[in-house]
Each structure stands twice: as structure tokens, then as C-alpha cells.
Amino acid sequence: MKLLAMIPARLGSKRIPKKNIRILGDKPLIRYAIDLALASNEFDSVWVNSESEALGRIAVGAGVQFHKRPVELSSDTATNRDFTTEFLNTHDCDFLVMVNTTSPLLRMETLKAFCARVRENKHDTILSTLSERAEAFYHGKPLNFNTNEKLNSQELPPIDLVVWALTAWRRDTFLALQNSGKCPIFGGNIGIFDMRKDEACDLDTEEDWRIAEGLMAARCLNKRAQYYDI
């Protein structure tokens, strides 16, 4: 089964300016996705999909491929659907795994477990999710709990939130939907892949960047618990 990794990256990100080249820990953000995908040995090839020659040089320097996206697919209005279609039209594979640069805390074991799910070949689309067990309100109304009763959070039905850290698409299904004018992003039989909270951070705002920075620092420290002397 042929798996390709695609790492989409723009130089002109909006909410966190130039986030892909911003230094997190000891390297630019984009290197986390590149280094992890490459070291996993799960992929026939790993591609950075970008309009930017500068990001392309980082990709090639780090040992992966550069797919230069047409400039019209790099605007703020161009969608994931657009550039993924363009990529799949020029690259053959069974499954495409999109590794987002916005989840630098992703662990190797998680990426490998995700690829194992892909290789089970049971789904056309696999979305990474975060399972939240908390009382939830939806449109202002209780969703998964009853106000007449307080349950422990473990007893509440979870809400699974898509985090876009990892996404897999079966190429055939994706392109068939796209070619028939349908939305291919949630195509066919959808599977969800539950991730750990501390690696599912999705860098979207400056606040998220601080969380990632913090997690990174804490992971490196890995210090022993200390207690107040009572």
C-alpha cells in the first residue's frame, strides 16, 4: 500500500504571522512535521506542499520533497480541497496522509498508530480527533448531560472534536468526489482517530503558540514532582 505524506505550508500565514519559519524550541515550526514524517519510515515519500521557494529549500535541505503549489492556490481564499486536489492529480498513491505543521507536539508513536489505522484499509477518510468528556452546551442547550443529575465526567458521552493534526484520504475516493463536483474532504466511510490532548494542539492563534511553547518546555524539563512540606 502506497502512502504519501503531504505537509501543507504557506509562508504568508495570517493569524500567526510566518508561523512555519517561526522558531519553536530549537527549530522552525515546519521542521517538526518534516522530521517526524521522514523518521517514521511510513511513507513512500514526504512532500512539503507550498508556494514558497524558501520553504521548498528548507524541505529539500531536511531531506524531503518539494511540491511547488501554483501561486493561485496559496491565497487566503484557496482551500485545503483545492491544493490537495492539485497535489493528488500529480502524485499517485493509495492514501495521502496530510501532516499539518500546526501540531508540533505530535509523537512518533501516534503518527505510526495513525498510519496503522490507514493500512487497515477500512476507511476512505480518517480524521484526528480529541475526545472531550465534559458537560457540553450546543446552541445554548445541554447536549450530553441532564440538568437534573450531575455525573462524573468519565460517565458523560464524549464529544469528538476534529483537530486536523493528521488526516488521511483514499486517493481514488477523494478524486472521484472532486471530479463529480462533491466535497471530498469528508468523503466516503469516515474513521476517527483519537489523539492525546497534549499532542493535539492546533496552532491557530498566539495563545496556541504559547501553549505549544509551554508543552515543549515541560517535555524537555520532565522534572520530578515536588511537594510543599506540610
Place this chain on the structure above:
Amino acid sequence: MKLLAMIPARLGSKRIPKKNIRILGDKPLIRYAIDLALASNEFDSVWVNSESEALGRIAVGAGVQFHKRPVELSSDTATNRDFTTEFLNTHDCDFLVMVNTTSPLLRMETLKAFCARVRENKHDTILSTLSERAEAFYHGKPLNFNTNEKLNSQELPPIDLVVWALTAWRRDTFLALQNSGKCPIFGGNIGIFDMRKDEACDLDTEEDWRIAEGLMAARCLNKRAQYYDI
């Protein structure tokens, strides 16, 4: 309007052992809630509600009151409802604001905004929530999105998840429900108070502790963004 702050704290926490006296940054966890509630000047009095004399000494040493909870309300099976009822039966107020020690990242401006909501006097119960704008699955089915269409996350209807960082109850409503055998936790007219993601961390697992540690480190660092030289 008379507001009391109640900080519930057990010494024998389970999932993160002895978390209330575990050192986070430069002080034991429980001190974050105590110091913030006291410095806010929002409360007629601030109480640590605990079975533990040791936590009581920390409370008194930090300048707040100690409400010694009966030992039978400190077991793993005793509920928030039980110890809050016991507290309200012995303390008069208009509203009780529960400040959980599990949200050490809470900011002063947030606590003050929450208390301002309480003083509006429009709700009987106010719950702190985190607004999540992401595609959500509930019982395995898409909840707030349609698989035929990919929207930007900002366009998705949010899911508001209760975080229990701050909770306010109108004393009269709470006790009336309790005395009539009904669940008082979600009593009367419920309001939700949206919090920022980086202060809503709810310390429940070792993973959460690492997130808090990281956020704390990142807040102190507050360093300027650095970029890879392209």
C-alpha cells in the same frame, strides 16, 4: 450583594496525587486559587473547604478562612453537591463562587469579569465554559457540520464545554433544590461564561499538569518571536 468564595481542596486527590500541595512554578497549587481570590477584592470572605488541617494551615497562613469539612464529605464518593450543601448550610451569602484549585492559570481580569456576571443577578447558576469551534462528532455522527461541505472553523456553531474553573450558585436556589431532593448543581436559570483556552486548563491528569507547567513557563518567559533566516 454578598459573594463568598469557596475553594474546595482535598489532600488525598487521586489522579494527580496530593496535587494541592504539589509545587507548580514557585508555590503549591492551592495557593494560586487562594491568592487570586483574596487579591481580587470581590468577596466578603474567601474559604478553603477541606478535611485537611494541613491545607487549613496553608489557608490561614495565606490570609483566608478555613472551613473544616466533615470527614465523611472527603471520601472519593462524596460529591461537590454534598460538600457545597454543607458549606452553604453554615454560611450565609447571596452567591457562592467556587474557585477550583485545578485552574491555576486563571487571570485576575477573568475572575473579576466572572464576578461582574454574577452581580448582574440574572442567573441562578453560572458555569465557566470553553467555546470550541471545530467539527464535532457526537455518538459517531457529525454534530455541527455537514460532510457535504467544508466550512472554515470560524463558521462552525461552537460547542461550549464546561470547565469547572469557576462556578457560581445563588444560595437560595441551590438550597431550595437540595431541600426538595433535586439536583442543585445545574439549578434554575443557567448562564455560561466563556473563558480563554490558555487559562481554562483543568488539572485532572498528569498530562494536564504538564500543560499547566508549560503554560506557566511560557507566561513567565514572554519572549519575543524569533524566525528562521530564509
